[in-house]
Amino acid sequence: MEPKAENRYVQEEEGLGWGKSLPVPSVQEIVRNDSQIVPEKYIQERKDRPTLDSEFSPNSSEIPVINFSLLENGDEDELGKLDIACKEWGFFQKLSDELAAKLSLLMGMDKEGLKKLYGEMKQAMRLNYYPACSRPDLVLGVSAHSDASALTLLLQDDEITALQIRHKGTWVPVKPIPNALVVNIGDVAEAWSNGVYKSIEHRAVTNVNKARMSIATFMMPNEELEIGPLESMMDDKHRPKLYRKIKYVDYIRHTLERKMDGKAHTEYLKLESV
Numbered sequence: 029m030e031p032k033a034e035n036r037y038v039q040e041e042e043g044l045g046w047g048k049s050l051p052v053p054s055v056q057e058i059v060r061n062d063s064q065i066v067p068e069k070y071i072q073e074r075k076d077r078p079t080l081d082s083e084f085s086p087n088s089s090e091i092p093v094i095n096f097s098l099l100e101n102g103d104e105d106e107l108g109k110l111d112i113a114c115k116e117w118g119f120f121q122k123l124s125d126e127l128a129a130k131l132s133l134l135m136g137m138d139k140e141g142l143k144k145l146y147g148e149m150k151q152a153m154r155l156n157y158y159p160a161c162s163r164p165d166l167v168l169g170v171s172a173h174s175d176a177s178a179l180t181l182l183l184q185d186d187e188i189t190a191l192q193i194r195h196k197g198t199w200v201p202v203k204p205i206p207n208a209l210v211v212n213i214g215d216v217a218e219a220w221s222n223g224v225y226k227s228i229e230h231r232a233v234t235n236v237n238k239a240r241m242s243i244a245t246f247m248m249p250n251e252e253l254e255i256g257p258l259e260s261m262m263d264d265k266h267r268p269k270l271y272r273k274i275k276y277v278d279y280i281r282h283t284l285e286r287k288m289d290g291k292a293h294t295e296y297l298k299l300e301s302v
């Protein structure tokens with residue numbers, strides 16, 4: 029059952045000059061029709077189908093949790109934890125305004141570094157709605173992707189574990205922590221850091237019982253700015269430049285024109301892809 033063409037929705041990015049994203053059928057329409065049958069186009073290839081049984085899932089409790097009040101007080105251990113979280117996970121939970129300042133420090137600049145280079149970050153928001161689904165074993169709420177932002181802050185439903193991140197090849201569920209935001213490193217921070225910090229690949233699964241919503245806030249540089257590795261993150265001998273310079277709006281257009289496909293978009297930022 030393919031929803032009718034007039035029910036398709038196209039994200040209205042035209043006004044921003046970002047081009048259009050790929051049209052997708054409205055899931056609300058499928059819910060309205062009360063169908064128990066999953067439309068063919070949502071059924072994932074076998075290799076991409078989610079593992080839903082938490083017994084077999086790696087443990088969420090290994091995901092780093094950063095205490096920002098400690099960071100604000102200049103706690104060196106917490107700053108070290110943030111560095112490891114960005115390098116090894118590209119993903120951690122909790123936040124404050126200090127984040128950009130701390131990342132500047134970790135990337136070898138003074139705490140105003142990112143702000144001086146990139147100005148105030150812009151924010152874009154996406155509200156995700158995942159209806160309950162009769163066959164969560166066959167479909168994904170959102171396919172594997174990394175975010176085209178510098179950083180993403182995600183507010184998720186405290187009661188449903190649906191977000192999964194790919195860590196060392198396995199999908200790790202991100203069990204919500206009440207009152208915490210999930211922060212993930214996006215593609216821009218991966219490019220800034222010359223690949224030291226990884227933009228994390230993630231996806232969301234659905235469940236039979238309950239609809240879920242999440243709110244993603246994407247922190248992004250001005251679209252006219254060129255993104256690429258920071259001088260402080262390159263060194264000809266040990267850390268040669270791995271990412272090219274590209275105007276941010278061109279990168280956004282590139283990602284919107286193509287299907288979400290794991291880290292494929294990030295690859296486009298790398299030098300060898302030119």
Ligand SMILES: O=C(O)CCC(=O)C(=O)O
Binds near residue numbers: 170182184230231241
């Ligand atoms: O709903 C989620 O947990 C993930 C949403 C997401 O990855 C996104 O909006 O980019």
Ligand SMILES: [Fe+2]
Binds near residue numbers: 173174175230244
């Ligand atoms: Fe995302």
